[in-house]
Amino acid sequence: MSKPRLALFDFACCEGCQLQIVNMEEEILDLISVVHPVQWREAMSEQSEEYDIAVIEGSITRPEDEERLRRIRERSRFLIALGSCAATGGINNLKNQLNLKEAQRIVYGDAADMPHLDTDSTKSVDEVVLVDFKVLGCPIDQQEFAYIVRCLVLGKTPEIPTYPICVECKLQENTCRYEHGEICLGPITRAGCGARCPSQATWCFGCRGLSDEPNVYAAREVMDKYRKTPSDLEERMALFCSKPRYDHE
Numbered sequence: 001m002s003k004p005r006l007a008l009f010d011f012a013c014c015e016g017c018q019l020q021i022v023n024m025e026e027e028i029l030d031l032i033s034v035v036h037p038v039q040w041r042e043a044m045s046e047q048s049e050e051y052d053i054a055v056i057e058g059s060i061t062r063p064e065d066e067e068r069l070r071r072i073r074e075r076s077r078f079l080i081a082l083g084s085c086a087a088t089g090g091i092n093n094l095k096n097q098l099n100l101k102e103a104q105r106i107v108y109g110d111a112a113d114m115p116h117l118d119t120d121s122t123k124s125v126d127e128v129v130l131v132d133f134k135v136l137g138c139p140i141d142q143q144e145f146a147y148i149v150r151c152l153v154l155g156k157t158p159e160i161p162t163y164p165i166c167v168e169c170k171l172q173e174n175t176c177r178y179e180h181g182e183i184c185l186g187p188i189t190r191a192g193c194g195a196r197c198p199s200q201a202t203w204c205f206g207c208r209g210l211s212d213e214p215n216v217y218a219a220r221e222v223m224d225k226y227r228k229t230p231s232d233l234e235e236r237m238a239l240f241c242s243k244p245r246y247d248h249e
């Protein structure tokens, strides 16, 4: 049986998630034993338009990107959103919290009025097309990406944790970052990274997005216990865990 053909496409992002895949080194050979890459700008020069699995990195910020994404979806049997930018809008969502013109001025200064910089609100991939699987994280976890691709090839549904990071953190026996006077988003962030940041003595900034049923009550209790305020929490959530949309009209 021929291997499914995989094509990787990038939109608005830093391409760090692709780099994670490139850096899989020997493990990438295992992955290539189950899928056949046919388009991947960062890693190969061939560009076939015939593929079964489309992997989308980056968020969607321009009308022409929406059109390109829809064409990719039409050509593919399965579509994977790779990394926070694609899966949730990621760090690009910061733009949605500002007036669009103001955001452009902050980033591009005097060049902000150039026509090709006239972007729209940030959208996650599933706000434009149907997404079959999401690989969360900024950047993604290499093992989780390989696991999701293998599940897809085998026709299995990947099991992605629905519980919060705190569960993994407790299993690692880390000292809670709140004990160090920090605000950590572990109580409301989806697990799956093995509590990577608290295990390296830093707070979770929520890059995997909100867990299915974030335990807001428990988070509030923790905040009260350590004399933090809801606005402290909201400020920290601005990066990855909230998506207020400024009216850009």
Ligand code: SF4
Pocket: 013, 014, 015, 016, 017, 018, 057, 058, 082, 083, 084, 085, 086, 090, 091, 137, 138, 139, 140
């Ligand atoms: S999710 Fe993070 S690492 Fe991945 S492309 Fe976006 S900004 Fe870069």
Ligand code: SF4
Pocket: 165, 166, 167, 169, 170, 174, 175, 176, 177, 178, 184, 185, 186, 187, 195, 198, 203, 204
């Ligand atoms: S709040 Fe953060 S540091 Fe504390 S247990 Fe949860 S994940 Fe770990």
Ligand code: SF4
Pocket: 137, 138, 165, 189, 190, 193, 194, 195, 196, 197, 198, 203, 204, 205, 206, 207, 208, 209
């Ligand atoms: S601990 Fe939090 S910020 Fe760090 S990788 Fe995991 S989800 Fe992302």
